[in-house]
Amino acid sequence: MRLFVLAIAFAIIQERCCNIQISTHEVFLSINERQTFTLNVTNLNVTDAIIEFLPEHEDIVNVEPSLLKIEAGNNSYELFVDGLSPGHSEVTTGSEDDIDLRQVFLIANVCKSKALDVISKIVGWTFIISWGASFYPQIYKNYKRQCVIGLHFDYWALDIVGYIAFGAFIHSLYFAPSIQKLYFNRYPRGLIPVKTNDVVYNLHGTFAIIVTIIQCIIYEKGEQTISKTARIILGFITVFFIISFILLGVHVLPLLDFLYYCSYIKLVITVLKYIPQAYMNYKRKSTDGWSIGVVFLDLNGGIFSILQMVLDSHNYNDWRSIFGNPTKFILGIITILFHCLFMIQHYVLYRNSDYILIR
Template identity: 50%
Template sequence: MQGKMLKVLTLLLAAVAPYGSCTSLELQFTPQDLTLLKGASTSILLSLKKSPDNATIEISADHADLVYIYPSTITVIEGNVSEAWTVNVTAVDVGRALVAANTSSSLIDVTEAFVRLTIQHSDFLYHASIVVGWVYFAAWSISFYPQIYINWKRKSVVGLNFDFLSLNILGFILYSLFNCGLYWIPEVEEEYFKLYPKGLNPVQVNDIVFALHASFATFITIVQCFIYERGDQTVSITARVIHGIFALFLFISVILAATLVITWLDFLYYCSYVKLAITLIKYVPQAYMNYKRKSTVGWSIGNILLDFTGGMLSMLQMIFNAYNYNDWNSIFGDPTKFGLGLFSVIFDIFFIIQHYVLYRTRGYEVVAGTTTTSSSTEPISA
C-alpha cells in the first residue's frame, strides 16, 4: 500500500515539475513601453513559453477610450510550447493607458503581461518640449552666475537683499525635494497616478537637475555674503518669522505623513506649496530695497533677463506637454513649476522697469564700509 502511494506521489511530482518554475509559465508583452501618435497602429507580441492547461487570455486597457485592441481574447491550448500571439493596438485618443493581460489559469504568471502606452498628438511637439525644457534649464541655471560674478568683481554684496537669499535657498531645497520624490520614488509616483490616471508624470529630468543646481548656486551666493563687504545688511525679523512659520508647517506635515494621516505625496505637495508661496514673496524685499535706494546697483540685471527667459520657456514646455498628451491636469498636478515660471516672469518685468526706466541714471557706491548715492547721466548696468 505504501509502495503504491509512493509511486502515485512520484508521478504527481513529475507531472507538476515542469510547471514549478514561474519563468516557464510567464506571460509577457514585448515591448513594455510604447509611444504612438493619435490614430496610429502597431503590433505588440504576447508570448508564453509553455501552456500548463487550457485557458483564456483577456487583453484590456485601463482606459478603453484611448486605445483599441485586437484580438482582445486569446485561447491557450494545454501543452503547446513557446506560443506567441500578435496583438494589434490602435491609438484612438491622446493620453496614457496601461494595456494588460489576465488569464483564467492560476498557473500562468501575468506579472510582466503589461504595456505602458503613451499616445501623443505630435512627434514634433515631443521633441520641441525636450529642447525647450533644456533651454529653460540652461537659462535659469546660468541666471545665478551674473549675480555671483558681480559680487566677486565688486567684493561686495551691498544691494543684494539677504531676505531674498534666505527665502530662495529654502524654496529651492523644497523644490528639489518635491521633484526628486515624485520622479524617483515609485510609491509616490503611484499615488500621483491614482489622482491623475490618464496623466503623465509632470516632473522631467531637467526639473530635477535645475532644482539641485539652483540650491547649490544659491548656497554659493550665501557664502559670498560672509566673505565680502555687506554693510549693515542682515536677515530681517520679518523674514525670520516667515521661516519659523514655514518650518512649523513642514514639521507638522512630516508627522502627519509618518503617521499615515496624509500620504507622502501630500507632504511633497505641501513642500511645493511652500516653494510657491516663497516665489510669490521672495522678490518683494529686493524690489522694496531697490525702491528705497532708488538704484539697482548690486542687483544683477543679467540674472533677471535670464530668469525671464527661463520662466517663459518653463511655462511653454508645460503647455506643449499638456496639449500633446491632452493632459491639462499636469499643469495643476505640478502647480509649483507653472507658478514658479509665472510669478518669476511678473517680478522680472517689474525689475526690468526698475533697472531700465525708473533708476537707470542712479548709482549706489560702497565707500569705506558706508553706502552713498550718486547721480550719473549714463545708464547703470549691474
C-alpha cells in the first residue's frame, strides 16, 4: 500500500514538473538573414502563459514573435531570429507567470559576411599551424646535433611561464561561462576574443616547449644555464602570483582583471625572451644553433594572427575586441618585429660568419 501511494505521488510530481527548453543557445547569422529556433514545452500546467523575448541590443537582433503565448500540456513553438546589424547580443526571456525560464536564452552573433567569417577561420588555423610548426625545426635540429649549444636557456625558461600564464586567460574565457559573463558585462556588444584555434595554439605550444626543455636537460649544453637576470624575473613573476591570489581571496582584485594580468605576463615575457637570443647572436656574430625555419614560421604566424583579429573586428563591427584580447594583437606585432630582426641577423649581418662557441 505504501509503495502504491509513493508511485501515485511520483506520477503527480512528474506531471506537474514543467520543462521549457530552447533548441539552441547560440546562433551565427549575417545581416538580413533569418534563422529559426524551437521552444519545446513539456508538462506545462499553466493556461495561456506569456513569454516575452528581450534582446539586449534591439538594433542588432530581433525575435519574432516577441510575445509568445504557450498552451498547457506538451507543445513545440517555432520562432524566428533576424540579424539587423553586426555585433553580439544576448536575448533573455521574462514572464509574469510562474514558470522557470532560466534555460531559455539565446546568444546572437551577427556578421556582415559569412564568407568573411569562413576566411577568418582559415586565417586563424593558418597562424596556428605556422606557430605550432615553428617549434619543430628547433626540436629537430637539437635532436640531430644532440646538442643545444647556441640555444639561449632564458628563452625557454621564460617561454614556458608565459604560455602557462596566457593559458589561464585563454582557457578561462573559452571554457568558463562565469568568466564569459564577466567579459560581456564589460564589453556587452563584443564577441569572446578567444577562439578554438587559440586554445589549440596554447596547449600545443606548452607541450612543444616542455619537449625542448627536456632536450636542454639531456643534450650537450656546454656551460650554458639560466642567467641570474632570468631567475630574478621569474622570481618577480612568482611574487606577482602570490600577491594576486591573496587579493583575489579578499575580493580586492576582480577575477577578470587577474586573468588579463596573466595575459600581460605573456606579453612582457615575449619581449624579454627574444632579447637574450638576439643579443647572443650579436655577441657570437652568428646565428648557428638557432633554426631559421623557426623565424619564417613564427613570422608567418604573427602576420596571420593580426589579420584574423582585423577580419573579425571588421566583420562584426567590434573593434573593441582587439582591446578585449590586446595580448594577442600586440603579441603578433612583437613577433613580426623581432623575427624581422632575426632574418636581418641571419641573411645580412652574420651571413658569412664562422661559428664561434662562447664559454
